[in-house]
Structure formats: C-alpha cells, structure tokens
Amino acid sequence: IDNDISFMEPVLKPRVGERKVTFCSTLFTLDQSLDKSVLQKFCQLEPDLILTDWLEELQKQEEAYLSLFPDPKELQTFYEKDKDKRFTPTLLFAKGAISTLCMQFYHLQDVLRNKVLEHPTLLLRELISLQNTEKNQVGPLVERQYQKSFSKSFEKRLEAATATRTDQSMTSQKAMQRNYKTIPAFEEIQKRKIYSLQEALQELCLLETQKLWNQIFITKNSEEYSLEADFSSIEDPEREKLLLKALQFLYGAKKQKPTSITLRNTKTLTPAILGKLLHLGLRSLDLSYGALISDSAPLRRKTTLSQIETLSPHLEELHLEGCPALRNPVFNLPKLKKLNLSRCSNLVSFKGKSFTPQELKVNHCPKLTTVTTTLSAEINIDWKETPNLNKKDFVEQLYQLGKQYAEGDGVPKDPEKAIALWKNAAKNGYKHAQEIIEWTDRLSEKINLDLKYNNIGDNGANAIAESLKVNAYLTSLNLSNNNIGDNGANAIAESLKVNTYLTSLYLEFNHIGDNGANAIAESLKVNTCLTSLSLAGNNIEDNGANAIAESLKVNTSLTDLDLWNNKKIGKFHLEPIKKIIRRNQSLQDSAFQAARKGDLQLLELLDQGISLYSHDSSKNTFLHLTASCGNIALVRALLEHSINPAFKKLLNFRNQTALDLAKEGGHHEVTALLDEDEDSNLKRLARRSPSFRD
Structure with a gap:
C-alpha cells in the first residue's frame, strides 16, 4: 500500500462499454525480477491476523484523531465547507474494501504456492474484485495498461506512479464518489455504521468464517441452517477468539438462526459468547471437548447447563463428549432424544429429568457409577469401557419396558418395540432376555412347532411365554413332557391374554397343578383364538377344574379340551366342562356348515x-371353505377381521392354502383378492369393523 487510492476499485465502468483503470503502484514501474525468497516468506504470512491487528491499530489512531476535534459543529464545518477539499478525522472504508484486500492476500498466496512468477507485471493478472467487474477480467485489463507504459522511460513511469492529484485523494469528492458510490453525509459518518472501521472489522471476521472451511462449515438444507466449527487444529488462542468473534458477527448478519450448532475443542468459549449463540429454535448442540461446559458455577451465577436449558429448551440432541468439568450433571430438557457424555473423565453420575432418550452414550467414563433416566423403546445405549457403572437396574428396566409393549400394559401393544427392547437387554448381559430372543427367533420359524421332551422347565416356559406375546405366526405349539410347573403355566397363561394367533396348545404330562390351572382359566375368559387345549396328565384337582368350567361359560372359541389323567379331578366336576365344550363344538359345526355353503350366517356365528x-x-x-365355494363377500370379511399375517398361509391336510382352493375352483375374483400383497392387506386391516355383521 503506497498511496491513498489503494482501496479504490482497480477498474471502473464510468459509462456503458467503457472501462477505466484506476490502479496505481510504483512496484510495477520497476523492470526487474521478483525475489523468490521474498515470495516464499509472503506465502507464510497469516492475512487474517495481520489485517485484524492493522484494523485494531487504526481504531486506536482514529480515536486519537477524533480527540483533537471535540466539537461536532467544527467537524461538520471542516467536512461541508469546501466540497473539493473535504476533511474528516474518521477513517472510512467502503463496504467490501477489506474483504477485497483479504481475499486478494489469500489469492496471491495460493497462486504463488502453485506458480513460478518472475516479473512483477505477472502479479497484475491475479488482481481480483468483489464488486463491479468479473474476477478474471480485472487482472488482465490492468496488466495490459502497465505493459503499454513500458514503452516509456523509467523516469516517466515513476513520475506517473507517484504524482499527487486531487481527484486521487481519498478525501476528495471524486475519490469518495468512486469509492463509496456516493458522497457520505456528515450524519452517516458520525453514526459510524456504514463506512466505519468497526464495520470493516466485522466484515473481515465474516470473511474469515467463510474462508477457513477446514475449521468452520456453514451449510443450508432447505430452510434450515447448520453451523459446524472444530477448533482442534487451532493452537493459537487469539486465532480461536477471532473465529468465535466471527461467529457472533455471522449471527448478527443472518436473520434466520441455525437449527444445529457444533463448536468442538473450544478453549476460549465464554458464557457470554455461548449465550449469544443459543436460541429457542436450536435443535442440536455439540460442545464436545470444550473447557467451558460445567455443572457447577460460582455463587449467584448460572452453570453452563442451566444456561443451555434456559436459552435452548427445545434441544433434541446434546453432545458433551470429553468435557472434563462435568461431574454430576442434571439435565432438564424435555425433548432431548440423543445425549452423548462419552469420554468425560470426571463424570460420576448423571440424572435425566422429564425426558426419554433414544440414544445414550456414556462409554469410556472411568468414574461413572450411576445413571438415572427414563428409557424409551428405541433406546440405544453405549457404555463400553465404563467399568464402575451399575448396569443391572438398567437392563431390568429395559426388560420390563419390553414386557409392557408386549402386553399393551399402559402403552400401545407393539411386538416390534418389545423385541427391540429385549434384544437391547440381551445385548447388555440380561440372560433371561437372551433366552426370550432365542425363543422368539425359534418360534417364528414355523406355523406349527413341536417341542415335546425338551426338558424346558419353568425358566424356559417363562421365556417362551414372553416370546408368545410378540409372536405373529405360530398357530400350534406342543410343550408336552417338559417339566413345566405352576410357575411356567402362569407365565404361559399371561401370554394367552395378549396372543391372538395361537389356536392349539399342548401342555400334556407336565407338573401343572391348581395354581397353574386357575391362571389358564383366567386367560380363557379373554382369549378368543385358542380352539384346542390339552392339559392331560398333570396335577390339576377339583379347584382347578371348577375355575376352567367357570371360564368356559364366557368362552365360545375353545372346542377341544383334554383333562384326561388328572387323577384328582372328580367326574362331577368334569361333566359341566364336557357340556360346555359340546355347546362350543355345536356352534363351531354350524359355522363350518355355513362356510361350506357360503352362507352369511357364518358372520353372525363368528360374532x-x-x-x-x-x-x-x-x-x-x-x-x-369360503374360498373353495367362491363367496367373495365372506372371504373379504374374514380377511378384514384377521390380524394374523399367516392366516392366508395356513395349510389343510392336503398342504393347500385358501388360495390354492380358490384357483382349483376357478374363482378368479377370490384368487385375485387372496393374491394381493401384504400392503393391501394392512390397508384393509386399518378399515376393519368392530364386528363381522358391521
């Protein structure tokens, strides 16, 4: 910078089709080679730090100038009295001037790192402009003008380059017009908004925010913005402060705030800066490996966590990995779904209030002993290399929550969520959950499963019972001769209350007594799917038989009940059971006759x-039967009321499905209906009526 028009645009367009070169520097009047060692040193300079220090120094100088003119009226007189010789002690910068200078600095460094330039005029090709002219047109235009001047002697070139002219003075009216596209009013200068050094400094910080892409990323997805900054590669705290300052300016420049902020590895982040970045619309915050984050604070001052909770209460993700100041945090963020506290070396405990995380990371926390939070069905927990954490209560909570979803206890019945929770518990060492998952996989392999003589016992029966709550395929299960007692029978009875697929269950020759029989009787009061039940060869007595008889008064689906060889049941207690079973069989026979004839009376009987x-x-x-006779209305009604995805796949003794029989009978409409994909069936299920007659 060697004259007072250095910030003027190098090429102006005074009229259409006309360009005027205003660039002027003594360097390019010299006819000698560039010094390679100097160019190498130039490439090692840090433009942002140099220019920032320079602008801050100018601010000090400006304050000194202004102190010489305490009277604003006197200043106004100096500025407005002679329009050709305006004077102001305020240093003015056109918008974009400092950005152009900084970008030029970076651009020249990039060029010199990749090209060998021997003559000064070759540098002129690399001149850029951020305003009037295309970047690639400015440099060549200026270079051509200087090439023309080399036909003159060196003395003439030097004279032209160093001459002082009024229209090239920064304070002249013409220069102001060229630099600012207008003559700034005195009031504008006094407000120090448009052309001030402070604005130039903010502009430089904004430029640095976008220039240093390896530290800061600003991305836009639809109408949502995210800001990501990783300061791990910045060793100089002053440089980090500059970037954090740039972020504040960026916030001031954008009306819309980002929904996601990442500030990792910060050493100089302060509560004041963080407070300006947080806002109500923030959904994701990552302050990992930051020195600021703490759950304690001096008296009468807010902790960092309470600051986050107050200013950004709608956070859904919070990442505080590797924050050494976290010890016993309490989180009160009701919408939080993901929480990362991994690698917090001093973390002892944490408590989550009023939120249910779906993802929780507390791995590599050597001092962590206690985690208190409500778990969700989708919870994904990572606690690897956290040796002192009490995991027993945690996995028990996962298992119990799985049972709730399997049974529909206080939550909507959801087998998939139940299985996911049990798998999670099993993955984290809960043995019973592991058994459930193994049985769940095994029970889903077949429609009919024979497991007799496997010595399953009560523990195995408990696991199988939990699996039956979520099983959607098995229709027949044989658990005969497996040493199952009342405990196992109770568990299986509970599963029958929610299982709507199993039609045949064989529990012959186990050790089930009245306690187990009573539990099964209670389940028969609500189960409307089971048609065949065998309890032969057990230890059931009159008490258990009476309970079963009472349950059959309201159960019309069970048509086959075997209590043979329960030696302590008197004939007097068996007779009522046989009578009710005959009633159920009679109803079922009527229903089968209606189905064979395609009679709509079938729907009334099913009701x-x-x-x-x-x-x-x-x-x-x-x-x-209805597919075989071709009654499309009945087939549709049966499909709409079945919630078993295996219903269409059930086989008769000839290994035929209902679809096979419809094809065999030439019933094309029924064939097409039964051949529909599962998506269509699900839509039909969503529309099903509460009763068959509806």
Missing part, C-alpha cells in the same frame, strides 16, 4: 365368539 382360526377335521379353516 358369538367362535375362533376365526378354527379348523375342521381336514384342517380346513373358514377361509379355506
């Missing part, structure tokens, strides 16, 4: 409680 999944002596279900 009386006959199991939709009943089958005749040839293993034909109602769907088989």
Whole structure:
C-alpha cells in the first residue's frame, strides 16, 4: 500500500462499454525480477491476523484523531465547507474494501504456492474484485495498461506512479464518489455504521468464517441452517477468539438462526459468547471437548447447563463428549432424544429429568457409577469401557419396558418395540432376555412347532411365554413332557391374554397343578383364538377344574379340551366342562356348515365368539371353505377381521392354502383378492369393523 487510492476499485465502468483503470503502484514501474525468497516468506504470512491487528491499530489512531476535534459543529464545518477539499478525522472504508484486500492476500498466496512468477507485471493478472467487474477480467485489463507504459522511460513511469492529484485523494469528492458510490453525509459518518472501521472489522471476521472451511462449515438444507466449527487444529488462542468473534458477527448478519450448532475443542468459549449463540429454535448442540461446559458455577451465577436449558429448551440432541468439568450433571430438557457424555473423565453420575432418550452414550467414563433416566423403546445405549457403572437396574428396566409393549400394559401393544427392547437387554448381559430372543427367533420359524421332551422347565416356559406375546405366526405349539410347573403355566397363561394367533396348545404330562390351572382359566375368559387345549396328565384337582368350567361359560372359541389323567379331578366336576365344550363344538359345526355353503350366517356365528382360526377335521379353516365355494363377500370379511399375517398361509391336510382352493375352483375374483400383497392387506386391516355383521 503506497498511496491513498489503494482501496479504490482497480477498474471502473464510468459509462456503458467503457472501462477505466484506476490502479496505481510504483512496484510495477520497476523492470526487474521478483525475489523468490521474498515470495516464499509472503506465502507464510497469516492475512487474517495481520489485517485484524492493522484494523485494531487504526481504531486506536482514529480515536486519537477524533480527540483533537471535540466539537461536532467544527467537524461538520471542516467536512461541508469546501466540497473539493473535504476533511474528516474518521477513517472510512467502503463496504467490501477489506474483504477485497483479504481475499486478494489469500489469492496471491495460493497462486504463488502453485506458480513460478518472475516479473512483477505477472502479479497484475491475479488482481481480483468483489464488486463491479468479473474476477478474471480485472487482472488482465490492468496488466495490459502497465505493459503499454513500458514503452516509456523509467523516469516517466515513476513520475506517473507517484504524482499527487486531487481527484486521487481519498478525501476528495471524486475519490469518495468512486469509492463509496456516493458522497457520505456528515450524519452517516458520525453514526459510524456504514463506512466505519468497526464495520470493516466485522466484515473481515465474516470473511474469515467463510474462508477457513477446514475449521468452520456453514451449510443450508432447505430452510434450515447448520453451523459446524472444530477448533482442534487451532493452537493459537487469539486465532480461536477471532473465529468465535466471527461467529457472533455471522449471527448478527443472518436473520434466520441455525437449527444445529457444533463448536468442538473450544478453549476460549465464554458464557457470554455461548449465550449469544443459543436460541429457542436450536435443535442440536455439540460442545464436545470444550473447557467451558460445567455443572457447577460460582455463587449467584448460572452453570453452563442451566444456561443451555434456559436459552435452548427445545434441544433434541446434546453432545458433551470429553468435557472434563462435568461431574454430576442434571439435565432438564424435555425433548432431548440423543445425549452423548462419552469420554468425560470426571463424570460420576448423571440424572435425566422429564425426558426419554433414544440414544445414550456414556462409554469410556472411568468414574461413572450411576445413571438415572427414563428409557424409551428405541433406546440405544453405549457404555463400553465404563467399568464402575451399575448396569443391572438398567437392563431390568429395559426388560420390563419390553414386557409392557408386549402386553399393551399402559402403552400401545407393539411386538416390534418389545423385541427391540429385549434384544437391547440381551445385548447388555440380561440372560433371561437372551433366552426370550432365542425363543422368539425359534418360534417364528414355523406355523406349527413341536417341542415335546425338551426338558424346558419353568425358566424356559417363562421365556417362551414372553416370546408368545410378540409372536405373529405360530398357530400350534406342543410343550408336552417338559417339566413345566405352576410357575411356567402362569407365565404361559399371561401370554394367552395378549396372543391372538395361537389356536392349539399342548401342555400334556407336565407338573401343572391348581395354581397353574386357575391362571389358564383366567386367560380363557379373554382369549378368543385358542380352539384346542390339552392339559392331560398333570396335577390339576377339583379347584382347578371348577375355575376352567367357570371360564368356559364366557368362552365360545375353545372346542377341544383334554383333562384326561388328572387323577384328582372328580367326574362331577368334569361333566359341566364336557357340556360346555359340546355347546362350543355345536356352534363351531354350524359355522363350518355355513362356510361350506357360503352362507352369511357364518358372520353372525363368528360374532358369538367362535375362533376365526378354527379348523375342521381336514384342517380346513373358514377361509379355506369360503374360498373353495367362491363367496367373495365372506372371504373379504374374514380377511378384514384377521390380524394374523399367516392366516392366508395356513395349510389343510392336503398342504393347500385358501388360495390354492380358490384357483382349483376357478374363482378368479377370490384368487385375485387372496393374491394381493401384504400392503393391501394392512390397508384393509386399518378399515376393519368392530364386528363381522358391521
């Protein structure tokens, strides 16, 4: 910088089709080679630090100048009295001037790192402009003008370059017009908004925010902004402060605030700066490996966490990985779904209030012993290399929550969520959950499963019972001769209250007594799917038989009940059971006759409680029979009321599905209906009526 028009645009367009070169420097009048060692040193300079220090120094000088003119009226006189010789002690910068200078600095460094330039005029090609002219046109235009001047002697060139002219003075009216596109009013200068050094400094900080892409990323997705900054590669605290200052300016420049902020590895972040960045619309915050984050604070001052909770209460993600000042934090962020506290070396405990995380990371926390929070069905926990954490209560909570979703206890029944929770508990060392998952996988392999003589016992029966709560395929299960007692029978009875797929259950020759029989009787009061139940060869007495008889008064789906060889049941107690079973069989026979004839009376009988999944002596279900006779209305009604995805796949003794029988009978409409994909069936399920007659 060697004259007072250095910030003027190097090429102006005074009129259409006309360009005027205003660039002027003695350097390019010299006819000698560039010094390579100097160019190398130039490439090592740090433009942002140099220019920032320079602007801050100018601010001090400006304050000294202004102190010489305490009277504003006197200043106004100096500025407005002679328009050709305006005077102001305020240093003015056109908008974009400092950005142009800084970008020029970076651009020249990039060029010199990749090209070998021997003559000064070659540098002129690399002149840039951020305003009037295209970047690639400015340099060549200026270079051509200087090339023309080399036809003159060195003395003439030097004279032209160093001459002082009024229209090239920064304080002249013409120069102001060229620099600012207008003559600044005295009031504008006094306000120190448009052309001030402070604005130039903010502009430089904004430029640095966008220039240093390896530290800061600003991205836009639709109408949402995210800001990401990683300060790990910045060793100089002063440089980090500059970037944090740039972030504040960026916030001031943008009306819309980012929904996601990442400030990792900060050493100089202060509560004041953080407070300016936080806002109500923030959804994700990452302050990992920062020295600021703490759950304690001096008296009468807010902690960093309370500051976050107050200013950004709607956070859904919070990442505080590797924050050494965290010890016993309490989080009160009701919408928080993801929390990362991994690698916090001094973390002892944490408590989550009023939120249910879906993802929790507390891995590599050597001092962590206690985690208190409510778990969700989707919870994903990482606690690797955290040796002192009490995990037992945690996995028990996962298991119990899985049971709630399996049974629909206080939450909507959701087998998939239940399985996910049990898998999570199993993954984290809960043995019973592991058994459940193993049985869940095994029970889903077949529609009919024979597990007799496997010595399953009560523990195995408990695991199988939990699996039955979420199983959506198995229709027949044989658990005979497996050493199952009342404990196991109670668990299986509980599963029958929520399982709507199993039609046949065989528990012959186990050790089930009245306690287990009573539990099974209670389940039969609500189960409308089971058609065949065998409890032969157990230890059931009159008390258990009476309970079963009472339950059958309201159960019309069970048509086959075997209590043979329970030696302590008197004939007097068996007779009522046989009578009710005959009633149920009679209703079921009527329903089968209606199905074979395609009679709509079938729907009325099914509404009386006959199991939709009943089958005749040839293993034909109602769907088989109505498909065989081609009654499209009945087939549609049965499909709409079945919630078993395996319903259409059930086989009769000839290994035929209902679809096979419809094809065999040439019933094309029924064939097309039964051949629809699962998505169509799900849509039909969503529309199903509460009763068959509806």
